[in-house]
Amino acid sequence: MKRFPSKFLSVLLGTAVGATIASSATNELSKVMKERGLSEIDVVRAAKTYNPTGVKDKYVVFSSGGQSGQMIVYGVPSMRLLKYIGVFTPEPWQGYGFDEESKKVLRQGNIRGREINWGDTHHPALSETDGKYDGKWLVINDKANPRIAVIDLADFETKQIVVNPVFKSEHGGSFFTQNSEHILEAAQYAAPFDNNYHPIEEYKEAYRGGVTVWKFDPKIGRIKPKDSFTIEMPPYMQDLSDSGKGISDGWGFTNSFNTEMYTGGIEIGMPPNEAGMSRNDTDFLHVYNWKKLYELSKDAKNVKIINDHKVIPMDIAVKNDALFLIPEPKSPHGVDVDPTGQYLIVCGKLDTHASVYDFKKIKKLIKNKEYVGKDPYGIPILDMKKSLHGQVELGLGPLHNQYSPVDGEVYTSLYVDSQVVKWNFKKLKVIDKENVHYNIGHLAGMEGKTADPQGDYIIALNKLSIDRFQNVGPLHPQNHQLIDISGKTMDLLVDMPLPLGEPHQAVAIRASKLHPHVRYEMGTNTRTGEQHIGKTLAGEERIERDGKNVTVYATLVRSHINPERITVNKGDKVTIYMTNLERAQDETHGFTIDNYDLHSSLEPGKTATLKFEADIEGVFPYYCTEFCSALHLEMMGYLLVKDP
Ligand code: CUK
Ligand code: CUA
Numbered sequence: 155m156k157r158f159p160s161k162f163l164s165v166l167l168g169t170a171v172g173a174t175i176a177s178s179a180t181n182e183l184s185k186v187m188k189e190r191g192l193s194e195i196d197v198v199r200a201a202k203t204y205n206p207t208g209v210k211d212k213y214v215v216f217s218s219g220g221q222s223g224q225m226i227v228y229g230v231p232s233m234r235l236l237k238y239i240g241v242f243t244p245e246p247w248q249g250y251g252f253d254e255e256s257k258k259v260l261r262q263g264n265i266r267g268r269e270i271n272w273g274d275t276h277h278p279a280l281s282e283t284d285g286k287y288d289g290k291w292l293v294i295n296d297k298a299n300p301r302i303a304v305i306d307l308a309d310f311e312t313k314q315i316v317v318n319p320v321f322k323s324e325h326g327g328s329f330f331t332q333n334s335e336h337i338l339e340a341a342q343y344a345a346p347f348d349n350n351y352h353p354i355e356e357y358k359e360a361y362r363g364g365v366t367v368w369k370f371d372p373k374i375g376r377i378k379p380k381d382s383f384t385i386e387m388p389p390y391m392q393d394l395s396d397s398g399k400g401i402s403d404g405w406g407f408t409n410s411f412n413t414e415m416y417t418g419g420i421e422i423g424m425p426p427n428e429a430g431m432s433r434n435d436t437d438f439l440h441v442y443n444w445k446k447l448y449e450l451s452k453d454a455k456n457v458k459i460i461n462d463h464k465v466i467p468m469d470i471a472v473k474n475d476a477l478f479l480i481p482e483p484k485s486p487h488g489v490d491v492d493p494t495g496q497y498l499i500v501c502g503k504l505d506t507h508a509s510v511y512d513f514k515k516i517k518k519l520i521k522n523k524e525y526v527g528k529d530p531y532g533i534p535i536l537d538m539k540k541s542l543h544g545q546v547e548l549g550l551g552p553l554h555n556q557y558s559p560v561d562g563e564v565y566t567s568l569y570v571d572s573q574v575v576k577w578n579f580k581k582l583k584v585i586d587k588e589n590v591h592y593n594i595g596h597l598a599g600m601e602g603k604t605a606d607p608q609g610d611y612i613i614a615l616n617k618l619s620i621d622r623f624q625n626v627g628p629l630h631p632q633n634h635q636l637i638d639i640s641g642k643t644m645d646l647l648v649d650m651p652l653p654l655g656e657p658h659q660a661v662a663i664r665a666s667k668l669h670p671h672v673r674y675e676m677g678t679n680t681r682t683g684e685q686h687i688g689k690t691l692a693g694e695e696r697i698e699r700d701g702k703n704v705t706v707y708a709t710l711v712r713s714h715i716n717p718e719r720i721t722v723n724k725g726d727k728v729t730i731y732m733t734n735l736e737r738a739q740d741e742t743h744g745f746t747i748d749n750y751d752l753h754s755s756l757e758p759g760k761t762a763t764l765k766f767e768a769d770i771e772g773v774f775p776y777y778c779t780e781f782c783s784a785l786h787l788e789m790m791g792y793l794l795v796k797d798p
Contacts, residue, residue, distance in 0.1 A: 199647045205232040213600050215662045216278050220655030223273030233650040241303045241312050242273025242296050249754035254763035255681040263301050263315035274298040276658040285332040285399040285605030289667035291375045295327035302328050309671050316377045319463035320347040320384050326395035332403050334372040340365045340408045344389035347460045357417050361389040367444045383451040383464035388531045394488050400495030402513040404445035409486040413437045436481035443476040468531050481538040488554035493605050501552035508552050510579045512543040544582045548575050556599030558609040565612050567594040588644040590614040590635050591622050598660040612637045623651050672739050674759030686761035688731025704728045710743040711735040713785035723798040726768045733761040744779030747793050768795045
């Protein structure tokens with residue numbers, strides 16, 4: 155057996171601990187280590203991530219839930235799951251998509267009248283003030299059905315979904331500008347902006363890429379579609395984006411691929427797609443002045459209206475010196491602006507280098523109108539070499555970047571090498587590499603893309619986990635790995651299986667910046683924040699009938715549902731307004747009526763509406779679905795539906 159040095163243990167336990175306790179703890183620890191086959195370094199790593207009961211995490215992570223269309227919330231360093239947030243997909247626990255208030259939000263995401271009940275979430279973003287997280291709002295995009303959702307961090311509920319009026323697919327959302335005045339959303343697969351059929355042969359004329367600049371009101375946390383616009387771009391496949399900050403505030407940056415505009419592989423019998431999409435040596439970084447374009451969008455003569463939405467044509471953007479292209483390594487993925495806003499790092503999946511662009515150099519080229527040419531759509535191209543601070547060979551498949559508080563220090567994911575590389579983007583020097591398991595996509599630093607990165611940890615968001623966890627069938631969980639970056643070299647601390655979709659990207663914020671409600675004002679419609687028309691106080695419970703319409707004003711409080719009987723005729727249209735009268739922390743009641751596919755989660759003070767047609771006859775118990783008290787099972791009643 156490997157002996158456990160008491161010097162090491164006294165470091166673990168602190169010097170004030172008595173020798174007796176220390177020695178009995180030493181014995182216990184040695185026993186556990188032996189039984190579980192743990193090394194000393196394992197125990198140190200465990201201690202770095204362990205939260206004793208009641209101890210909370212320093213950081214809170216908001217992770218995309220990938221194909222689940224939801225978000226996942228967890229703590230760092232414990233990597234303990236805290237919550238799922240229903241966003242683009244119904245979520246029964248929270249009643250999301252089952253009560254009328256949440257249905258209304260979910261149905262804002264209908265596209266051309268069609269209900270969409272899933273989403274492919276990729277990139278969450280937290281609202282910013284002066285480029286720093288302010289802990290107020292969270293947004294996330296849906297790649298499959300181009301949409302953006304807004305979540306209020308006062309209650310972790312989705313409040314708004316906006317459908318992109320012109321894109322048919324998007325990947326470059328969502329990115330807040332430095333004071334959350336706007337949200338950038340770039341398209342992915344080029345398609346016509348209108349909703350009509352255009353043959354693929356008209357690709358170059360009728361298909362378009364673009365970036366939508368959504369107006370956001372950070373005071374009320376809502377996107378203002380009428381005040382938003384889209385910058386028309388060539389039919390290159392736009393990709394990840396970032397918004398400038400500091401000296402690059404007002405500018406946006408968007409990667410692209412398939413600048414060859416290759417479409418041949420789509421037809422049967424043509425060579426595979428990738429070859430045609432990789433013919434050129436470089437693609438284009440799109441550089442645009444969204445601030446100037448926003449001002450221009452207010453004048454009708456600068457925009458054309460497509461699907462009731464303002465679009466600034468490319469020639470208008472070019473004429474106003476607001477849209478430029480810079481060559482970038484082939485098939486790029488991330489473009490990430492550094493904390494000062496001066497440098498942007500672009501990684502190309504097919505290039506082993508990271509390219510560090512210097513915004514000061516870019517601005518100078520723009521000012522001097524120093525172009526090396528124009529693309530087929532007349533957009534000026536800036537010289538790549540003259541825009542670059544430099545390039546560094548990092549390894550195979552560099553994708554995304556996160557910054558640390560150390561000047562020039564950056565962490566980059568290497569997809570093909572399955573590594574995180576720590577390097578200095580100013581000195582253009584690799585410092586350290588750490589293996590991850592496996593095939594990392596994004597990585598999440600602690601506030602790592604803000605003006606105020608915290609360092610401490612990097613989380614590797616791995617696309618494959620292969621052999622890291624118990625096999626749970628051919629579909630494996632994804633793997634989030636926590637890496638300690640506080641030392642000279644990186645140290646991988648622990649793995650966490652993520653059991654809900656592919657979590658493309660996650661953002662982490664200091665827990666001290668979050669101040670969610672414990673309860674609502676009595677009778678709140680939580681999706682609008684307004685007082686609910688169905689608010690019902692104790693003693694006001696009643697059932698009103700108006701022809702076939704039955705309205706029930708109901709309350710929930712330990713341990714009664716009032717009223718306890720609802721008798722209606724078959725075919726009646728029933729509306730139940732439910733108010734949770736509790737003021738105590740965490741006293742949520744749930745409400746369902748058996749067989750009627752209804753559910754609501756009622757946190758203290760919340761009022762929700764359940765609507766249904768009593769179309770099946772019989773006796774249907776209703777009950778509280780949260781184990782809220784010793785008399786929880788008694789918290790019930792009957793819906794009686796009779797044939798009149
Ligand atoms: S991600 Cu969306 S393809 Cu690298 Cu931002 Cu996974
Ligand atoms: Cu209320 Cu159970």
